[in-house]
Amino acid sequence: MKILVTGADGFLGAAVTRALLARGDAAVAFDTRISALHDAPAAQLTQVVGDITDMAALARVMLEHRPDAVFHAAAIVGVLSSLASPVHIVRVNVEGSLNVFEAMRLAGVRRCVHVSSEEAYGVFHADPIPEAHPLDPVLPYGICKATVEQLGRTYRDLHGLEVINLRTSWVYGSDLPRARVPRILLEAALAGQALHVPSGADAAIDHTFIDDFVSGALAALDHRTHRFDAYNIASGQATTVAQMIAIVKELVPGARLSVGPGPYRHGDTVESVRKGALDLSRARKELGWTPKYDMRAGLERYLRALKR
Ligand SMILES: NC(=O)c1ccc[n+]([C@@H]2O[C@H](COP(=O)([O-])OP(=O)(O)OC[C@H]3O[C@@H](n4cnc5c(N)ncnc54)[C@H](O)[C@@H]3O)[C@@H](O)[C@H]2O)c1
Incomplete structure (x- = not known):
């Protein structure tokens, strides 16, 4: 498989890119910055410095590489960043994600695994919380996540995209x-x-250990037919x-x-x-994944x- 990873220089994007390369997949690593995180032959890895708010750049990369799927991890991350700069976070996290979906539509790329967040739920009214819990986010960061999830459903209905949302929570590790x-x-x-x-x-x-997040991400990318478009991936x-x-x-x-x-x-x-805790029943049953x-x-x- 060839996967285009947005945010490939970040904590989660880099870990997923490393795992893809380690198992022999090809990756197109897309980020505003590229450090020396990835060491792989040019035939397996292309690194592109680019911004997801730049629709033309994204479309060019998508059309040139025509990946089998996108792993979308580029974002401005965190509750505090979102409060410090709400306009910027909407621009990057919402408009940037829309650009990803549009570029996919133009290039005929169908599947996107998007990293959502437990912040999309807002206040937890169940313990553990299942995916069917209402999304009622209260801060800009979670509002952006819930919005992107919903826009993904619009692109599914209108354009046949398959946007799979991983609701993960406080990932930690090296x-x-x-x-x-x-x-x-x-x-x-x-x-x-x-x-x-x-x-x-x-x-x-x-709190989710990074290796568990990565195995959940690979499981979502690999799964042949998704009956659901959101999975809790946590501990x-x-x-x-x-x-x-x-x-x-x-x-x-x-x-x-x-x-x-x-x-x-x-x-x-x-x-x-x-x-509180995230209910993992769906990911266990559907993806065969377990932390x-x-x-x-x-x-x-x-x-x-x-x-x-
Ligand atoms: N780490 C967590 O605990 C956690 C929990 C839930 C959800 N998430 C989500 O996972 C994703 C990745 O988070 P992370 O912890 O790896 O964050 P990170 O900050 O380490 O990585 C984000 C990456 O996106 C890149 N980026 C930012 N703006 C960009 C732009 N305009 N164009 C291209 N690239 C851009 C950054 O350079 C960075 O490399 C985010 O969507 C985040 O909201 C993370």
């Missing part, structure tokens, strides 16, 4: 680019520094920051970590909505990578 839990906990523990997270002891959030378990700290303290004896009560605050400022890492196993692997 190369996590953002300074948030669990990265800040492990880094402080390894550096022997004390760290107090001001709040979040009671915030139960599903299926919600862990509080207090529980995370307890595990880190076992893994790094002497770690001086603590957390204040209450909900998690993004960047210590913006309160997270109530979350391999609970929080302890994921933290162990992440810690080993950070030590290296």
Whole structure:
């Protein structure tokens, strides 16, 4: 298969690109920046510096390479970024995704696996939360995700595209680019520094280990016939920051970590909505996918990578 990966230089896009190359697929890596993340023969990998808000550039790449599918991970990521710059995030995440769909339509590319987010659900009213839960996002980041999902359905109905949405949640592991839990906990523990997270002891959030996300992404790309267009891809378990700290303290004896009560605050400022575990039944049944890492196993692997 040949897959065009948008956001191929980012945390998830790079991991998926590496996995595609490792199993012998070809990749067209599309991103506004290209670092030396991918090392593969030119016949297997094409790296393109481009912007998804540039429709003409995207269409050129799509028409030139005519991939079998698109893995769409390019976005401005995170609740805080979306609040700092709501116009920009709509431009990149919504208009950019529309450009991806349009370029696919022009080039006759049918399947797109789009990385959506648990933020698309808004407040969790079930635990675990199934895909049938209403999408009622409250912040621009989640609103963009839900909008792109819905636009994908429009392109399915009008133009026969197949846009598959992976609702994933707080992915972590080596190369996590953002300074948030669990990265800040492990880094402080390894550096022997004390760290107090001001709040979040009671915030139960599903955290996804990067390898599990990648195996879910490949399963969605490979699946022959999708009966559904959205899958929860997470760990299926919600862990509080207090529980995370307890595990880190076992893994790094002497770690001086603590957390204040209450909900998690993004960047210590913006309160997270109530979350919980994601119900993985659909992905298990339809894709034959199952996560391999609970929080302890994921933290162990992440810690080993950070030590290296
Ligand atoms: N990491 C998580 O925990 C998580 C959770 C849920 C959903 N997601 C979604 O997964 C996707 C990837 O997230 P990530 O964690 O890898 O983020 P990331 O910031 O590491 O990667 C995003 C990539 O997109 C690229 N990009 C940004 N704007 C672009 C543009 N206009 N044109 C082309 N490329 C552009 C960036 O250069 C970057 O390489 C995003 O859609 C994000 O919303 C991530």
